[in-house]
Amino acid sequence: MENISLHESVRIEEAYARIGNEVKKTPLLTSSTIDKLTNTRIFFKCENFQKAGAFKYRGATNAILKLDKTDSVRGVCTHSSGNHAQALALAAQNHNIDAYIVMPENAPLVKINAVKEYGGKITFCKPTLEAREKTLFHIQKETGATFIHPYNNIDVIEGQATCFYETLIQLEDKPDIVVCPVGGGGLLSGTILAAKQYSSPTRVIAAEPLMANDAWQSLRVQQLVPSIDPQTIADGLKTSLGSLTWPIIQENVFTILTASEDSIIRAMFLVWERMKIVIEPSAAVPLAVILEHPQVFSKKSVVVIFSGGNVDLKNLPW
């Protein structure tokens, strides 16, 4: 029952009307080389070109625009060392709202600098989940800021859903398959809801690193298996699913396929070399999955979501 009400409360068209002028309408690119190699027709949705470099800007913007006046004055907060932190900081800055970001003290300098550049007020903590949550709790108490969870938040999911919704507007025909990376499940559950509502023939396939296959495990045992300290180059996909995202995924995802670290690096290199665009390792996982499981995708029309392009250019995996 919870699920049904959740589905109903996600209004994708309204969200797109709300954030449409604030987010970039990112292009769909194609590559004849990759099509030949995979025997498919792939449309790459380039959220690496999105503001703050990732799809996360959609959810963050939607959450910020749904704050009421009182909450806006108090600001927003989150804990993240990744793309959500940057996205929330920038979306907040663009509306003159304070953004308090809790980051682990060992976060990479490039990420710290990006959050600073977007005006985020950073509080460092020890690199444990407990320290993060405790620090965030104190900030919330002090400031009254609204916690915007990176993915387990209905407004965030609704914002992420606009990514595939926009893709469907850009395409002439409904695709056979959409492949979406899965970490916490915000983009995936948003994509599922968009497909259900606007493209029912499309199968939603999740792509996950083999080395962080908690969603795959969860689906297999039919209950949420948390992700415990996984080691993968796809650093955006290390998180566990959430109580809001998991039921949507469990009920609707067509399947979850995994890719090895080698495949992820190969896919990332292929995109840089042939498509001349910069994607981060997490964004390469869907193509890596297609390369590893070609029979699933052969002769199909496929949307691949390039989730982001934030990568340390001075530390590449090849």
Next chain:
Amino acid sequence: MENISLHESVRIEEAYARIGNEVKKTPLLTSSTIDKLTNTRIFFKCENFQKAGAFKYRGATNAILKLDKTDSVRGVCTHSSGNHAQALALAAQNHNIDAYIVMPENAPLVKINAVKEYGGKITFCKPTLEAREKTLFHIQKETGATFIHPYNNIDVIEGQATCFYETLIQLEDKPDIVVCPVGGGGLLSGTILAAKQYSSPTRVIAAEPLMANDAWQSLRVQQLVPSIDPQTIADGLKTSLGSLTWPIIQENVFTILTASEDSIIRAMFLVWERMKIVIEPSAAVPLAVILEHPQVFSKKSVVVIFSGGNVDLKNLPW
């Protein structure tokens, strides 16, 4: 007098109608970060997304489509270790025409492989201009193939002119300035002819590496100064101007500005990091020039031609 007849024989609209379905209509991208940094409004013409990874595909395709039947059967040939070789090989392959490519035996393996992949028939020679020309002469004698010079060829110049012509179609307003890298001058003279004919208010500024500033020197002394073994990271811009390109440039270019190696690398990094796209060092020279000479561009609308994206990803300059 030669010049006037040359101008008249370049028919850009006809060339665009001829090659329009074969070349990619490459996007114009913008970056609010770079606009803020430079106090300009820049439209980046992304020929790094062009087939074979560079604008060269336009000129090569135009030259191939203008061959008569007899010449088509005999094939085409050129000497180049760079983007022209790849472009000519691919354009020829797409029309079932043989392409004989003379490459120096020390050419990078990635470039040799790219030409091979596009079906080019490679003959290696010693890495001197004399050896190149001699080898090419023998191939021409044996095969009867038509020599397509990388830039000193009227059909090639006409093809390159479609790049800025297409940009003008994509833009709502005529830009104040177009900045174009200069090596042999094929793209620059094509851009000049397109601007003269379709956007007379636009100033054409050439961008050249300080370490390979033969065009700058030529303009200063008003005669063609050859380029002698220059050392620059912008390997596409090492060549001398040609007898066809130099007069067009001499007569019409607004100015030639140079950029240091450091600026070129900085500009390239900025584009990769902020725009999430892969450009080669030669393509970064126009932005490097804008960073070094901000007063020339301040408050102007500027087109920057990203000439190509062929770079060895395993050997980056940072």
